[in-house]
Amino acid sequence: MDPFYWEATTRHQTPKAKQGKAQNSVERQFRKNPFAKALSTPIRQCTASRKRFPAFFLQDFNLIAHPETSEPWWVPHSLLWEQHTVAAQPVNAAGDEEFHDEHMDIAIEEEKADPTEGGPTVKTPATVRSKNAQPYGPSAYVLARQDLISGFTTKGSGYENLPRRLFGGSSSRYVKLGGKAIWREDMDSLVMHRMRQGIIEDLLYLSSLCIEDNRSYIKGCHSWDDVEYKPNRAVLWFGDDTEPNEAGKPKIQPGPFSTCNSQTANGAISMAVHNIPMLLGAQGTADVRQKSAMFADISLFLLSGRRTTDLQLKLWRLQGYLADFKRESEDDQP
Incomplete structure (x- = not known):
């Protein structure tokens, strides 16, 4: 009775209180700034590098029991359990890969990598159903980098045994189970794929609000001169379908972490420019344009409004996941 x-x-089982309304102008500005929200996420340690980062820059993994064999499996928890805004039909956003996603019931029977994406052909006859499997034990974290995660199954990478040690210094109870997962x-x-799927669903949802309810979350721009420079905005570039320039060279496209900068009366403004074909792939970009009339004829768009903050976070996170920093540094050499 004490x-x-x-x-x-x-005290650790009490649900966190829901976020209320912003109490002052500073809090309102914070909630609209995707970069501030990314840096404010809880600090967690990457098992691979043993460095501590905001959780935004990490990918979390949890153990679940396979619904058929009851064997422990590692799954990217936050991506599989994510509650998307729209309950849409599955969108094939990764080339020839086939994923089934319906009411958060994720079944993956066989996957074939898109040759244009440069990935290996992998067949995995397995099923992971999120709604029937609860996560067990604490979360494990590694940097959200594709080259690092792919190294877990690459011989000679130095990380091939890391999945057995993802729990790091946790209790022996979880370490033993993680070694068998x-x-x-x-x-x-x-x-x-899950990162891309979340972005595609958000783009379709926000565009539907703009079309049906006359919202202004996404605004089409016919040229770069139409871009309005204001804080907490981002530019979406869907590709340039025009012919090469007079010199016979293709037009320059935005690279990873590109920005457009301008000097305004209130100071310098820098906005992120997201190369959608680079992030979503050719098929994912085509699906977005096919499913929403807003993206059909224009290649340049402006994201604005607090409701687009989560989408901007997802786009920025996928940028970091796919970026090849080694190749970019080599390209910068004279």
Whole structure:
């Protein structure tokens, strides 16, 4: 009956209070700034590098029991359990890969990498159903980098045994179970697909609000001169279908982490420019344009409004996941 006992034993089980309305102008500005929100996420440690980062830059993994064999499996928890805004039909956003996604019931029977994406062909006759499997034990974290996660199944990478040690310094109870857990051979592709799927669903949802309710979350721009420079905005570039310029060279396209900058009366403004074909792939970009009339004829769009903050976070996170920093540094050499 001791209230101090129950307070100590249940304090970590109490659900967090829902986020209320912003109390002041500083809080309102914070909630509209995707970069501030990314940096404010809880600090967690990457098992691979043993460095501590905001959770935004990490990918979390949890153990679940396979619904058929009851064997422990590693799954990217936050991506599989994510509650998307729109309950849309499955969108094939990764080339020839076939994923089934219906009411968060994720079944992956066989996956074939798109040759244009440069990925290996992987067949994994397995099923991971999120709604029937609860996560077990604490979360494990690694940097959200495709080259790192793919190294878990690459011989000679130095990380091939890391899936057995993902729990790091956790109790021996979890470490022993994690050493027996199954790590998917195509985990890096699965994570990429789920990131892309979330972006596609958000783009379709926000565009439907703009069309049906006359919202202004996404605004089409006929040229770069039409882009309005204001804080907490981002530019979406869907590709340039025009012919090469007079010199016979293709037009320059935005690279990873590109920005457009301008000097305004209120100071310098820098906005992120997201190369959608580079992030979503050719098929994913085509699906977005086919499913929403807003993206059919224009190649340049402006994201604005607090409701687009989560989408901007997803786009920025996918940028970091796919970026090849080694190749970019080599390209910069004279």
